[in-house]
Amino acid sequence: MTDTVLSSLNSALHQALSANDKVYLLGEDILDPYGGAFKVTRGCSTAFPNRVIASPISEAGMVGIATGMALRGLRPVVEIMFGDFVTLAADQIINHLSKFRWMYNDQVCVPVIIRTPMGGRRGYGPTHSQTLEKFFLGTPGLRIMAPTSFGDPGGLIFDAIINTEDPVLFIENKLLYPLPLKNMLGDPDFDIISTMDEAPSYYVSIHGAPSASITLATYGYMAELAQKAMYRLAYEYEVFAELIVLTQLAPFNLSSVLESASHTGRLIVMEEGNLTMGWGAEVIARIAEASGSKSIQARRLAAKDYSVPASSLLETALFPGEQDIIRAGLQLTGKQKE
Amino acid sequence: MDNISVYRSLYQIRLFEETVLDNFARGVFSGTTHTYIGQEANAVGVLCQLEESDIVFSNHRCHGHFLAYGGDMRALFAELMGKATGLCAGRGGSQHLHWKNFYSNGVQGGIVPVATGMAFAEKLLNNSNVVITFLGDGTLGEGIIYEAFNMASLWHVPILYVVENNHIAQTTPVEMTLAGNIRGRFNAFGITATELDTSDVLEIMPVAKSITADIRSQQKPQALILNTCRFSPHSKGDDTRSAEFLAEIKSTRDPIMIHGKRLPEEARHKMEQEVTQEVEAAYHKAVNDPFPSLEAFEE
Numbered sequence: 001m002t003d004t005v006l007s008s009l010n011s012a013l014h015q016a017l018s019a020n021d022k023v024y025l026l027g028e029d030i031l032d033p034y035g036g037a038f039k040v041t042r043g044c045s046t047a048f049p050n051r052v053i054a055s056p057i058s059e060a061g062m063v064g065i066a067t068g069m070a071l072r073g074l075r076p077v078v079e080i081m082f083g084d085f086v087t088l089a090a091d092q093i094i095n096h097l098s099k100f101r102w103m104y105n106d107q108v109c110v111p112v113i114i115r116t117p118m119g120g121r122r123g124y125g126p127t128h129s130q131t132l133e134k135f136f137l138g139t140p141g142l143r144i145m146a147p148t149s150f151g152d153p154g155g156l157i158f159d160a161i162i163n164t165e166d167p168v169l170f171i172e173n174k175l176l177y178p179l180p181l182k183n184m185l186g187d188p189d190f191d192i193i194s195t196m197d198e199a200p201s202y203y204v205s206i207h208g209a210p211s212a213s214i215t216l217a218t219y220g221y222m223a224e225l226a227q228k229a230m231y232r233l234a235y236e237y238e239v240f241a242e243l244i245v246l247t248q249l250a251p252f253n254l255s256s257v258l259e260s261a262s263h264t265g266r267l268i269v270m271e272e273g274n275l276t277m278g279w280g281a282e283v284i285a286r287i288a289e290a291s292g293s294k295s296i297q298a299r300r301l302a303a304k305d306y307s308v309p310a311s312s313l314l315e316t317a318l319f320p321g322e323q324d325i326i327r328a329g330l331q332l333t334g335k336q337k338e
Numbered sequence: 339m340d341n342i343s344v345y346r347s348l349y350q351i352r353l354f355e356e357t358v359l360d361n362f363a364r365g366v367f368s369g370t371t372h373t374y375i376g377q378e379a380n381a382v383g384v385l386c387q388l389e390e391s392d393i394v395f396s397n398h399r400c401h402g403h404f405l406a407y408g409g410d411m412r413a414l415f416a417e418l419m420g421k422a423t424g425l426c427a428g429r430g431g432s433q434h435l436h437w438k439n440f441y442s443n444g445v446q447g448g449i450v451p452v453a454t455g456m457a458f459a460e461k462l463l464n465n466s467n468v469v470i471t472f473l474g475d476g477t478l479g480e481g482i483i484y485e486a487f488n489m490a491s492l493w494h495v496p497i498l499y500v501v502e503n504n505h506i507a508q509t510t511p512v513e514m515t516l517a518g519n520i521r522g523r524f525n526a527f528g529i530t531a532t533e534l535d536t537s538d539v540l541e542i543m544p545v546a547k548s549i550t551a552d553i554r555s556q557q558k559p560q561a562l563i564l565n566t567c568r569f570s571p572h573s574k575g576d577d578t579r580s581a582e583f584l585a586e587i588k589s590t591r592d593p594i595m596i597h598g599k600r601l602p603e604e605a606r607h608k609m610e611q612e613v614t615q616e617v618e619a620a621y622h623k624a625v626n627d628p629f630p631s632l633e634a635f636e637e
């Protein structure tokens with residue numbers, strides 16, 4: 001059986017529980033036989049009954065409890081059932097969890113992982129489909145990570161659980177769960193290079209293509225759409241793109257994006273959260289500041305500034321899709337009028 | 339703890355806080371402060387019987403808790419002045435302290451699940467430590483605390499919730515904010531709550547001692563509700579209560595006066611002079627301490 005993002009994350013939780021007895025899982029409905037609303041914790045409570053804890057429906061309380069546990073040397077991993085509910089824990093995350101280390105003059109560390117599924121395109125409607133990490137991006141002391149089907153999503157969370165000294169918000173786009181992990185070495189169509197650091201970026205290019213004239217930057221499930229779009233841009237329009245897939249959103253490390261964009265001179269940033277004040281805006285601002293006298297043309301693609309509708313036609317129109325990426329690519333390269 | 343040491347602890351808090359209020363106006367301190375004047379018996383009565391490795395999580399009104407825990411006056415003064423020698427090198431200020439197993443944070447309610455999580459961890463790690471956390475009557479309006487009470491009770495967490503009911507939150511009397519009664523809120527979660535209405539430290543001490551011992555041995559949360567009086571303003575110069583009311587509580591509910599009467603006059607004076615000198619020395623040291631360097635911001 002090929003590994004999926006889900007099975008990779010699930011094995012990583014098993015491995016983390018087994019690697020370190022300080023690791024605890026807390027969450028709503030995470031016990032077997034149910035194993036969590038998205039099954040990411042499946043099997044964990046059977047294998048480690050004392051360290052997998054079923055929580056009441058208390059997102060804020062759970063994050064607070066985990067924060068206290070971490071202050072006393074444990075390594076708790078909290079599951080928020082739907083990312084939409086992370087707002088309930090905002091005070092705990094912003095005013096407690098992320099603050100303690102710096103506020104107490106680095107005399108403590110608070111290794112809490114909050115993992116949560118985000119994202120739409122499943123018809124779940126306005127309160128179960130959002131992508132809310134932008135509200136937490138830039139919170140001092142908080143690391144925000146997002147796995148993809150590139151590389152090793154399980155390795156990403158395993159490493160965070162076992163090694164982090166700071167809190168991590170780990171955003172799992174729901175549509176990624178069933179996807180098979182990418183073939184990183186032998187893909188006939190794409191060359192994929194990893195930066196090999198603890199939160200790697202992936203450079204994706206079309207195999208055998210001339211040098212790219214446009215940079216696409218994104219994370220999470222949008223990377224899947226971007227990859228499809230870049231394939232079509234190449235084969236249908238002879239526009240060659242380089243795709244940068246990030247796995248760490250905060251603190252910002254945009255060297256991979258900057259490097260690519262300063263070669264191509266064109267940048268499209270893509271996210272599934274609402275456009276205004278989003279991740280992409282900050283990425284473009286930073287790239288603009290860092291690019292000196294060289295000018296880089298830039299575009300943002302994001303969800304329209306409405307709540308996520310349930311109706312599939314509306315929902316599809318709300319989120320940026322493959323076609324939107326192609327259009328933006330053609331416009332930026334002058335192949336299509338604005 | 340003998341009577342004279344208890345008095346020393348009460349008196350030290352009083353003098354420390356008066357020094358803070360007196361000097362705030364002179365611009366020595368910056369930011370805000372919430373002094374503990376009038377409530378000293380609670381901190382001393384509850385904390386003087388802690389074990390070395392027990393944990394305290396305090397709130398915005400934390401100076402008294404910190405000093406009763408055994409904290410250093412100069413480091414606290416310095417923290418309030420934003421000095422490099424402060425407990426957190428000036429990063430935290432008055433409401434954000436950490437030293438040994440003492441922590442505080444200035445957001446109402448949010449510390450309660452964190453303290454509960456600490457106690458939960460101590461239990462999971464098979465340590466026999468107890469966590470003590472303090473909350474005010476006004477903070478009973480924050481929903482998060484009930485999530486924490488629920489989990490503490492469900493998971494048999496060794497924590498003592500100390501509610502200091504000074505009957506006022508900033509300017510709002512408790513009658514305007516609290517439906518039902520405080521004990522009932524704990525009882526709803528199966529948490530035993532003991533209530534006292536006293537400013538006598540010697541009434542609080544034995545009760546706190548036996549409750550803490552029970553929490554340690556039974557591994558279950560409990561609450562201690564302490565009805566008390568705040569003499570000082572909420573922060574600085576922001577008291578809306580009448581002069582008559584303040585005079586009345588100061589004459590009947592002063593922990594220093596109540597306990598001080600038990601000591602021989604001469605011994606008490608001698609000790610007061612000692613403490614006065616210590617507070618002054620700590621204050622002056624802190625005044626002369628350096629401010630932090632900007633290295634904190636280097637990447």
Ligand SMILES: Cc1ncc(C[n+]2csc(CCOP(=O)(O)OP(=O)(O)O)c2C)c(N)n1
Binds near residue numbers: 372399477504508572
């Ligand atoms: C979440 C939150 N809301 C409001 C405040 C502002 N505030 C600080 S102390 C306080 C009153 C607290 O009253 P109480 O809990 O009774 O404690 P006391 O000040 O009487 O010791 C308020 C409203 C705060 N710090 N945190």
Ligand SMILES: [Mg+2]
Binds near residue numbers: 476503504
């Ligand atoms: Mg009060």
